[in-house]
Amino acid sequence: MDDEPRLTIPSNLDAVVNEVVAEAHVRPHELRPEERAYLKEHALKKPLRVLDIWALGVGVVITGEYFGWNLGLKDNGPVAMLIASLIVCLLYLTWVLALAELSVAMPFAGGPLAYGRRAVNPWLGFVMGWSMFLECQFATIATALATGSYIAFLFNPEDPNPTFSVVAALATVLLFFLLHALGVKEQSTVMVIMTYGAILGLVLFWIAALPYFSWERVWPQPVLPARKGWQAVLEAVPYALWWLVMIETVALAAEEAHEPQRSIPRGLVWAQLTLIVLVVLTWLFACGAVDSQELAVTLRPDGHGGTTEELVDYPLAKAMQMLWAKRSPALVYGFGLIALFGMIASYHGMVYGTSRQAFALGRAGYLPAFLGRVHVVRRTPILSLLVCSLLTAAFVVANLWFKDAIAVAVLVSTLSALVWYILAMGCLFILRRREPHLFHAYRVPLHRVLPIAVVLLSVFSIYVYSVINVQVIPLTVVLYLLGIGYFGFWAHRRLQTAAPEELAARQSGPLSETPS
């Protein structure tokens, strides 16, 4: 036994535990010894500052510039897509401001789990946490698939091989599982570098598209499709959500943020404003340089003398291929390589979000407890990382038979996100009225109007899912039933009272009592 190497556990864990307890608005002497030990065993480190929050916010979302949004152009046109995009930009700008208020008040890795738990009861906490988990997990799947597609495009721009695309996606899943297992600070450094690279890629695209830009393509006649009118805008909204979905991942970083009352609001606002500029310019140059329908679909021979429409998974790369392949193949390949930064930066952040949400749900007992364990030395949630990566890999392999996987994953992710945005605003109103002291560190401007705007914009966005012809609503309902079924039949009697989200809820009175 004496010859076995001793594991070195970080000596600042007591300080971390004290900070988590303070953020839960719990006095240290109210903590039982076994609860303190539980927190110490499940503590995350706290190195993130404003620039890290900005990089996390921009980096996790920037993949939306490189794929997904273009599917909204199909049969809807560029102007409808622009209006839908600006509606989504407004939703997310108001959303991140309101989210900052909740996130600073309850800075836990559980995020929505904590908000719902404290505002109402464990059931709402579970539904909100599960919503964000679905949002993150399906966004991760979509991005892994798109990364594989971009890599396959690099190897054969004329006709990317779908099997190679799946293999590349699986390699991405494995690589980033290993990278995330290293620890938060290392991830943050990589994220900042990747984010700058991704932004550089977009700037390169804008410059390359400029010589081919035409205002007639951006503003066609009629401005909205003759057969659809304003319905084209409604149909484009679910895909426009992909520009900006997942920025709320930053809320999960609050437990790992230094001075969250300062770093979270400032980082989020600057990230959102950066993204809005990127959205508008990417839309402008992509739609101005290439026909919008060609950005959305590729016509391929079906072997029977006709053609079949194939959704485009790599619109910017396709545009570069159309514009520059003959004049400068090196530029096309160079852009493709840089575009991978965008995919990878977002994939990085999405794995972070998915694993942290699964970790928080596991730590609190809402999902299997093993998901809530951390590595003894690295303090990273290695088992939740593993499970999320395996789920992603399984869906990636399924893409070999199910070709619309990316579109479905995008829509399930955005629909799940909208559900918890609405519930989060409900929690905000409840907690503001019942526990105003929670919000003494930070309050959002436009105190009443802004959260109401978030709710109405989200309701509007959910409504339009009934307008588009994709069967994601039943699939999403099934996923919710699976989660709620597990929680109802098993987990809700086995909640972990020492988890930060449960400690925080203990302060809010009778509703906070854990069901026996």
Add this chain to the structure above:
Amino acid sequence: MSEQPSRSVGFLVLERLTGTVLVLVLLSLGWMIGVGYLPEQASHPSTEVEVLIVLGLLVAALVLVSVVALLHTRSDS
């Protein structure tokens, strides 16, 4: 933890204006759903004017909310 600083009159006026524009945008979304069921209006001469008005409202809302958010964040530093 920082306390919220008192708001200037100018900032309050800006907030009121932003709130008004946000309400107008929300009303336009309701109108959009209603008129979305009337696709035969798509080639109507007023469609381009409608598009410009909606775009103008959205841009105004984005600019105003951004300004308010930045001023608010700076005042908290």
